[in-house]
Amino acid sequence: MPDSNTSPLRVMLVDDAPARAALLEQSLSDCGYQVICRLDSARGLLYQVEQHRPDVVIVDLESPERDVLEDMSLLNHHHPTAVVMFAAGAQRTDIERAVRAGVSAYVVDGLDPQRVSPILEVAIARFREYQALRRELQETRNQLAERSLVERAKTLLMSQRQWDEKTAYHAMRKLAMDRSQRLADVARDIIAVLELTHDDP
Amino acid sequence: MTPEPESATPPEKADLCLGYVPLSDCLPLVAAQQLGFFSEEGLRVSLKAEASWASLRDRLVIGQFDAAHMLAPMVLATSLGLGGWEKPLLTACVLNLNGNAVTVSRSLYQRLQTHASHPVYGLAAAQALAELLRHDATPLTFATVFPFSSHHYQLRYWLAAAGIDPDRQLRLITLHPAQMADHLQRGLIDGYCVGEPWNSLAVAGGFGHIVATGHDIWQNSPEKVLAVTADWAARHPGSHAALLRAIHRAGRWLDENRRQATALLQDVIPVPPRVLERALLGELPLGPEGPARTLDDCLVFHRYAANLPWRSHARWLLAQMRRWNQLQGVTVSDADAIALACYRPDILRAAVGSGALPEIDEKCEGSHTEHWILDTRAGPLTMGPDALIDGIVTSE
Numbered sequence: 121m122p123d124s125n126t127s128p129l130r131v132m133l134v135d136d137a138p139a140r141a142a143l144l145e146q147s148l149s150d151c152g153y154q155v156i157c158r159l160d161s162a163r164g165l166l167y168q169v170e171q172h173r174p175d176v177v178i179v180d181l182e183s184p185e186r187d188v189l190e191d192m193s194l195l196n197h198h199h200p201t202a203v204v205m206f207a208a209g210a211q212r213t214d215i216e217r218a219v220r221a222g223v224s225a226y227v228v229d230g231l232d233p234q235r236v237s238p239i240l241e242v243a244i245a246r247f248r249e250y251q252a253l254r255r256e257l258q259e260t261r262n263q264l265a266e267r268s269l270v271e272r273a274k275t276l277l278m279s280q281r282q283w284d285e286k287t288a289y290h291a292m293r294k295l296a297m298d299r300s301q302r303l304a305d306v307a308r309d310i311i312a313v314l315e316l317t318h319d320d321p
Numbered sequence: 322m323t324p325e326p327e328s329a330t331p332p333e334k335a336d337l338c339l340g341y342v343p344l345s346d347c348l349p350l351v352a353a354q355q356l357g358f359f360s361e362e363g364l365r366v367s368l369k370a371e372a373s374w375a376s377l378r379d380r381l382v383i384g385q386f387d388a389a390h391m392l393a394p395m396v397l398a399t400s401l402g403l404g405g406w407e408k409p410l411l412t413a414c415v416l417n418l419n420g421n422a423v424t425v426s427r428s429l430y431q432r433l434q435t436h437a438s439h440p441v442y443g444l445a446a447a448q449a450l451a452e453l454l455r456h457d458a459t460p461l462t463f464a465t466v467f468p469f470s471s472h473h474y475q476l477r478y479w480l481a482a483a484g485i486d487p488d489r490q491l492r493l494i495t496l497h498p499a500q501m502a503d504h505l506q507r508g509l510i511d512g513y514c515v516g517e518p519w520n521s522l523a524v525a526g527g528f529g530h531i532v533a534t535g536h537d538i539w540q541n542s543p544e545k546v547l548a549v550t551a552d553w554a555a556r557h558p559g560s561h562a563a564l565l566r567a568i569h570r571a572g573r574w575l576d577e578n579r580r581q582a583t584a585l586l587q588d589v590i591p592v593p594p595r596v597l598e599r600a601l602l603g604e605l606p607l608g609p610e611g612p613a614r615t616l617d618d619c620l621v622f623h624r625y626a627a628n629l630p631w632r633s634h635a636r637w638l639l640a641q642m643r644r645w646n647q648l649q650g651v652t653v654s655d656a657d658a659i660a661l662a663c664y665r666p667d668i669l670r671a672a673v674g675s676g677a678l679p680e681i682d683e684k685c686e687g688s689h690t691e692h693w694i695l696d697t698r699a700g701p702l703t704m705g706p707d708a709l710i711d712g713i714v715t716s717e
Contacts, residue, residue, distance in 0.1 A: 164500075164504060164507075164509055166494055166496075167509060181376060182372050182376065183372060183373065184372040184373050184497040184499065184500065185373070185497070186372070186373035186375040186376055187373045187374050187375050187466065187467050187495050187496075187497055188494075188495050188496060188497070189375075190375045190404060190467075190468075190495075191467070191468050191494070191495035192495075261649070
């Protein structure tokens with residue numbers, strides 16, 4: 121069950137079978153979710169997601185929109201959106217395999233309303249966990265890359281200007297403050313300029 | 322030396338289910354089925370159309386499909402665990418070379434014309450786009466079919482060859498092939514790179530212009546492959562070899578029987594035959610007006626040793642994945658190992674006989690600007706050119 125203290129999770133349903141979608145919408149509402157949009161796969165999912173900004177997209181396993189969703193959620197080009205998939209007659213092993221593979225995709229056997237809520241909860245939790253991990257990894261990578269840029273600019277300044285480390289660092293920091301730029305961006309500019317003039321006497 | 326076909330190995334499994342996405346290049350599977358080539362190999366094959374590349378891959382990975390018509394880079398990406406699943410896949414057979422094109426909307430085409438001194442085609446079209454982007458800040462959106470697809474890399478290659486940064490100067494999105502033309506017509510996107518017949522459909526409808534074919538970007542580049550999981554291949558060498566023989570034979574038939582091929586395709590794709598036949602016959606109208614471009618190699622199923630999975634093709638695709646930051650955390654040696662594990666020319670040679678196939682696994686991509694001759698045990702083999710649009714030659 122969603123936490124009643126927070127706003128309800130906003131769900132988008134993509135299904136080419138209107139009867140099934142209506143049934144699922146009903147059970148989601150009963151469980152306290154807000155179904156903000158129900159559409160078939162011909163409507164241009166990407167634009168609908170941008171317009172409605174759902175927390176979760178539920179899509180039929182057979183939908184052609186799956187490639188769009190995979191690009192969106194796994195490669196994170198757009199808004200992070202958990203994706204849950206369902207298909208009638210799916211095997212329990214399929215679900216387990218999908219979960220093990222770390223795809224935020226779950227296959228629901230049939231549409232037992234009792235099962236929808238816990239599956240949504242788990243899918244969203246796992247998706248958030250995954251997004252947090254990705255973010256952390258990206259930040260670490262960025263930090264490392266930026267640190268090495270600053271180091272490199274500093275070394276270039278030291279060798280070409282005959283400065284000591286402290287002078288080089290302070291010069292860069294002053295430039296960054298004067299130009300309201302990040303230290304890494306200043307370092308990038310310095311490297312570009314100094315490497316260009318490297319062969320000059 | 323690779324042995325001649327082992328006719329003695331019977332299929333371990335005769336009932337096979339093969340997945341495909343309805344596109345002109347699923348024809349090798351359709352033809353092998355319709356012409357009885359599978360059954361002559363002792364196989365009972367059922368073909369199942371899939372609505373998305375993601376579900377095609379999932380069904381292959383979980384074993385609902387024995388083999389599938391798959392985007393060549395998807396075999397590499399899935400084996401590397403990029404984009405969800407991590408499962409070793411391999412291919413022993415390329416299904417076709419070429420078949421893609423870049424199409425832009427009529428209005429974008431008209432704007433490109435004001436920035437071009439040459440016909441808006443090929444590299445000149447990308448250069449006109451670069452010029453347009455320098456003068457006009459209106460954001461443009463281009464679509465490809467999947468992040469790990471030849472279409473994605475071809476579009477990016479074409480853009481970058483004109484100095485366009487695809488990540489900063491444009492918006493690239495993913496769309497299903499069958500939705501491309503509709504989205505272009507509705508003005509939701511400005512252009513796309515997709516396989517046939519979805520370029521010709523926009524041209525025939527009067528709302529799209531083809532500005533480059535995939536063949537213009539990288540001549541005779543690999544498109545779809547027959548993908549299997551490495552597990553499946555290990556457990557079913559006889560079934561795999563039988564599939565490869567039937568598909569290899571279907572490719573040869575398709576290259577020689579283009580009109581009949583169009584008829585076969587009619588049952589698979591709900592598009593008028595006069596549109597379906599354009600790429601198959603190599604007469605490709607580029608826009609609503611004007612003459613067709615004659616391009617014999619618009620879709621190649623067999624000639625030029627098309628079915629051989631060249632390891633140099635795998636390396637080129639991996640290089641594009643690295644170029645566009647899809648291989649973060651994958652070392653160069655890991656990527657190299659994947660190229661060797663996923664691309665298996667040795668399995669094709671063992672299945673169909675090495676005589677008429679090249680004995681080498683790599684060629685110098687980009688170095689052949691004309692047709693060239695490769696010696697095989699069965700005699701000289703005519704190979705197609707493999708030049709890139711910017712003239713770059715990959716290192717051997």
